[in-house]
Amino acid sequence: MGLFSMTKMVFRSVSRKPATLMYPVRPAKSAAAFRGRILIEPLKCIACRKCEKSCPTQAITVDVKVRTWQIDRLRCIICNCCVEDCPTNCLSTENIYTNPMTVREGIEIYTVPPKPERKKETVDNSKTEE
Amino acid sequence: MIREEQKMQDITPDSLIRSVQAMKDGGKRLVQIGCARIGDIFEINYSFDKDYNFENLKLTIPSGLEVPSVSGIYTCAFVYENEIHDLYGIEITGIAIDFKGTFIRTSIKYPFGVVSSKEEDACQNKL
Amino acid sequence: MSKQVVIPFGPQHPVLPEPLHLDLVLEDEKVVDAIPTIGYVHRGLEKLVEKREYPQYVYIAERICGICSFIHGMTYCQGIEGIMNLEIPKRADYLRTIWSEYSRMHSHLLWLGLFADAMGFESLFMNAWRLREHILDDLEATTGGRVIQGSCKVGGVRRDISSEKLDEMASGLDSMQGELHDLVNVFLRDSSVRHRLKGTGILSKDDAYLQGAVGPTIRASGHSYDTRKIGYAAYGDLSFEPVVASAGDSYARCEVRAKEMFTSIDIVKQAVKKIPDGPIDMKVTGAPDGEYFARSEQPRGEVIHYIKGNGTKFLARHRVRTPTLANITPLVTILKGCELADVPIIVLSIDPCIGCAER
Numbered sequence: 001m002g003l004f005s006m007t008k009m010v011f012r013s014v015s016r017k018p019a020t021l022m023y024p025v026r027p028a029k030s031a032a033a034f035r036g037r038i039l040i041e042p043l044k045c046i047a048c049r050k051c052e053k054s055c056p057t058q059a060i061t062v063d064v065k066v067r068t069w070q071i072d073r074l075r076c077i078i079c080n081c082c083v084e085d086c087p088t089n090c091l092s093t094e095n096i097y098t099n100p101m102t103v104r105e106g107i108e109i110y111t112v113p114p115k116p117e118r119k120k121e122t123v124d125n126s127k128t129e130e
Numbered sequence: 131m132i133r134e135e136q137k138m139q140d141i142t143p144d145s146l147i148r149s150v151q152a153m154k155d156g157g158k159r160l161v162q163i164g165c166a167r168i169g170d171i172f173e174i175n176y177s178f179d180k181d182y183n184f185e186n187l188k189l190t191i192p193s194g195l196e197v198p199s200v201s202g203i204y205t206c207a208f209v210y211e212n213e214i215h216d217l218y219g220i221e222i223t224g225i226a227i228d229f230k231g232t233f234i235r236t237s238i239k240y241p242f243g244v245v246s247s248k249e250e251d252a253c254q255n256k257l
Numbered sequence: 258m259s260k261q262v263v264i265p266f267g268p269q270h271p272v273l274p275e276p277l278h279l280d281l282v283l284e285d286e287k288v289v290d291a292i293p294t295i296g297y298v299h300r301g302l303e304k305l306v307e308k309r310e311y312p313q314y315v316y317i318a319e320r321i322c323g324i325c326s327f328i329h330g331m332t333y334c335q336g337i338e339g340i341m342n343l344e345i346p347k348r349a350d351y352l353r354t355i356w357s358e359y360s361r362m363h364s365h366l367l368w369l370g371l372f373a374d375a376m377g378f379e380s381l382f383m384n385a386w387r388l389r390e391h392i393l394d395d396l397e398a399t400t401g402g403r404v405i406q407g408s409c410k411v412g413g414v415r416r417d418i419s420s421e422k423l424d425e426m427a428s429g430l431d432s433m434q435g436e437l438h439d440l441v442n443v444f445l446r447d448s449s450v451r452h453r454l455k456g457t458g459i460l461s462k463d464d465a466y467l468q469g470a471v472g473p474t475i476r477a478s479g480h481s482y483d484t485r486k487i488g489y490a491a492y493g494d495l496s497f498e499p500v501v502a503s504a505g506d507s508y509a510r511c512e513v514r515a516k517e518m519f520t521s522i523d524i525v526k527q528a529v530k531k532i533p534d535g536p537i538d539m540k541v542t543g544a545p546d547g548e549y550f551a552r553s554e555q556p557r558g559e560v561i562h563y564i565k566g567n568g569t570k571f572l573a574r575h576r577v578r579t580p581t582l583a584n585i586t587p588l589v590t591i592l593k594g595c596e597l598a599d600v601p602i603i604v605l606s607i608d609p610c611i612g613c614a615e616r
Contacts, residue, residue, distance in 0.1 A: 005447045009384055009439050019387045031398040033416070035407070056313035079316045079407050080415070093401075132488035133339060136550060160469050162578035164563050175563065177550065182487050184550065206469040206586035210578075216296075227292065234296040234615060241304060 035078040036097035038071060044090035045069055045112040051082035051091060067114055073098045073106030137185045143197060149187055150200045153178045158185070163200075163210035165218050167242060172220060176200070191220075193243075201226035209233075217242040259284050264597070268297050272375040272601040275611035279604070283597060291592040293585050299615040306575040311337060311545060312411050314572070318562075321577060322613040323404055324367060325555040327360045329562075329577070330409040335489060336551035336564035337411045345539060347491075349413035351532040354491040355426075356396070356406060357553075358521040358528075363392040363404075364556030365514045365521075368608050369444060372511060375605045376453050381443055388440060391433050395426050413538025427529045430522045437522075441515040454508035458591040458603035461505060470587040471580045472558020473517070474607050477502045477509035484554035495527045507606040514556075514608075544570050555580055557608045581607070581614040 021028065030036065047069065049062045059075035060082060062068070083091045098106065141149050153160075158178040166173045174197065176187040191197060199222050201207040208226045212233035215222050219240030262283045268276030276297035282290040305317055318333035319326040331353050338345060370385035393403045399418050400408035408416050418426075444450055460470065465478035475482050476499060483499035485492045500516040502509035545566030552561055558580030565574040584607045591603055 005443045006380070009436075009443065010380075012436075012439075013384070019390065031394070031401075033399070033401045034397050034403075035401040054313070056309060056316045077316060077320075077405075077407075080401070081313070081316075084415075132493045134487055134489075134550070134552065136339075136548075138548075159466055161559070162561050162563075162583070164561075164576040164578065166563075166565050166574035166576065168565075168573060177561065182484075184552065186550065204467070204469070206467075206583070209582055209585055213582075229294070232296070233294070234299050236296075236299055236301070241301060 030095045030097075032095060034095040035080055035093050036095045037073065037078060037093070038076060038082065039092050039094050040069060040071075040110055041090045041092075042069065042110040042112050044088045045110075046088055046115075047112050048087060050085045050087060054081040054085040056081065067112050068109050069112050070107060070109045073108065074101070074104070134184055137183075139185070139187050141187050141189050143189065143191060143195065146187075146189055147198055147200065147203070150176060150203050153185075153187075154203050156180065160200075160204040160206055163207060163214065165214045165220065165242075167218065172218060174214065174220075193220075196221040196223050198222070199224040199226070216240070219243040261289070266600060266604075270601070272371075272605050273609070274371065275609065277604070277609055277611050279592070279600075281592070281597070281600065286597050288592050288595050288597060288600065291589050293589055295585075295611055295615055297615075298612050300612075302616045303575050303577065306572045308571070310570040311566070311572055312541070314575070315410055316407060318575075318577075319405055319407060319409075321616055322555075322579070322610055324364045324610065325360060325557065325560075325613070326404060327356050327400075327406045327409065328553055328555045328560065330406070331357060331490070332551045332553045332560055332562045333564070333575070334409050334411050335553065336549045336562045337545050337566075339549040339551055340545040340547045340564060340566055341541070341543065343412060343539065343541065345413050346536045347533045348417075348535045349537045350491040351528050352414045352418060352537065353409065354495070355418070355423075355525055355528050355532075356400065356408065357490065358525045359392055359396055360406075361556045362518050362521045363389055363396065365518050366392065368514060368556070369440070369511070372602075372605055373444075373450075375601050376450065378450065381440075384440055384443075388433065388436060391429065395429065398422070399426070410538065412541040413536070415538070417537045423529045423532065427526050430525060434519070434522060437518060441518070444511055444515050451508065453602065454511060455506060457507045457599045458595055458606060459504070459506045460587055460591050462503075464590050465505065465587060468586045468590055469583045470558075471583045472555065472608075473510050473513040474558065474584050474587055476500060477513045478505040479503040482559075484552050484559040487552065489551075489553055491528060491531075492524075494531060495524055497524050497527075507602055510606045544568055545572065557581060557610060557613075558584065577616055579610070579613040579616070581610045584609070585614070 047062050047064050052060045052062045057075050057077050059072045061070045083093055158180040161177040161179045164175045170193050172191050174189040178185045199211055211222045211225050212229045214220055216231055216234040264281045266279040266281050267273050268278045278294040280292040281288050315330050319330035321329045366385050366389035370382040373381035397403045400406040408414055460478050462479045465475045481499045481501045497520050500513050502512050546568035548565040550563050561578040563576040567573040588607050
């Protein structure tokens with residue numbers, strides 16, 4: 001009994017497809033609920049700084065005067081706290097994660113509309129996104 | 131959900147060895163030794179368990195006082211005592227295997243023994 | 258008596274996933290003494306409690322260990338709830354139990370794989386990790402994270418599982434059980450595995466108790482000590498028996514972990530049947546003031562979170578005694594008298610997690 005305990009498993013493996021995916025040629029699988037990265041709709045943002053306060057890793061910086069919302073992708077742990085605390089629901093989580101980087105970057109700055117009236121959307125992707 | 135009863139008993143440095151020996155004689159297992167700094171005072175907790183009965187001894191000492199080791203009674207205490215020495219700088223005398231401050235190597239000496247420094251710069255701006 | 262030689266083992270070694278250093282004193286091929294050194298990966302997570310508010314610290318508590326992350330977060334929350342005397346909703350307790358058991362299965366499958374790898378049984382390692390993938394997929398679909406779940410918070414849990422998903426999880430475990438049986442069969446019956454593990458690294462019953470061994474290490478030495486029996490979360494409502502082996506050798510430790518996965522499957526199925534409807538969290542106001550020792554059973558053994566609050570949002574002290582820290586002394590005892598070639602197997606058989614041990 002001791003010698004052929006593996007046989008069943010071996011035969012099963014032979015008749016089966018490989019368990020691994022050819023990542024990155026084929027995209028990685030991810031569930032709908034998977035927390036990949038934080039997305040913002042800058043138009044809806046009111047720069048209330050609630051997300052900045054709730055962030056445990058201090059990845060989010062909101063500048064109320066200059067009206068910018070900034071996230072450090074490498075600092076963010078995608079805990080979803082900011083999404084839960086956002087009063088205008090402008091933050092959401094996507095199930096695709098940020099691409100890996102070879103140098104220390106990943107700070108993204110978004111311009112949010114000024115306080116009283118709403119201006120046209122201006123998204124500043126001066127750093128990198130995808 | 132069942133919540134455990136928290137049994138805490140205060141002891142003094144003189145009665146430490148005696149109390150721990152009594153625990154061992156009662157057939158109890160040493161669960162952990164932990165330390166906490168409250169201002170200038172250090173609290174050392176000795177936790178024991180027998181048949182899911184959890185008990186604690188609390189030793190309160192001012193900084194600078196030496197504490198005798200209990201590793202003569204429970205050998206496994208040496209791990210916790212070296213850790214307390216390395217993180218808090220409390221002198222513990224007579225540890226079974228004394229690493230003399232090399233058990234946990236930290237860039238700041240005795241990091242838990244000092245008052246936490248205020249962050250000069252916000253974390254966000256550090257790369 | 259022959260000459261004594263000191264051989265350094267680690268911190269970099271093919272079987273070690275994490276840095277543990279051992280100075281092995283040898284007489285010919287026999288180890289007569291072993292001196293452990295840790296301290297390569299101290300991250301000061303406990304100190305961070307002074308800088309983060311207590312609800313935020315959950316995410317840091319989870320990152321103490323990358324494998325048993327959910328249970329660390331849960332135990333921390335139980336500690337805070339203990340100080341503030343909060344009675345969290347029943348459904349949250351059950352969800353916590355289900356996720357704990359899932360992380361136990363994933364940790365044990367990971368360990369079985371690594372153990373097979375340490376024995377040189379490469380294909381068994383691949384098979385163990387193939388099964389682990391099912392568990393991780395379920396964790397990902399229900400919590401949103403594969404190994405760092407982030408689904409626990411003070412006062413309950415952050416995500417609910419729909420009843421359809423719960424049934425799907427239970428039936429998924431059912432269909433996995435057959436393959437798991439085949440896998441465990443190799444670990445427990447294969448002659449080469451038995452030959453490698455039987456009789457290596459024996460920890461006697463008394464030593465295991467007095468040296469403070471926890472988890473599968475103490476259960477493999479004939480004690481039925483399992484922290485889940487104190488009935489935290491929903492364990493008090495579920496019936497299960499701790500898996501115990503009596504030999505105390507590496508084979509027994511492997512056997513305990515292998516059989517525990519079936520207990521976990523059983524617990525999940527019971528919990529899915531019994532889970533009540535209702536809210537999953539409650540509003541938490543105020544700040545903890547007092548101290549509390551929260552205990553729970555991790556895949557590696559009993560973990561203690563000592564929490565001391567001072568009435569502000571920032572805790573005064575958070576101290577974690579992880580199972581590996583408690584298992585270091587038994588490891589040193591086991592190593593005395595073994596052969597040099599058995600050292601890697603024995604070190605791995607306690608499931609060392611040094612990142613956990615140093616925090």
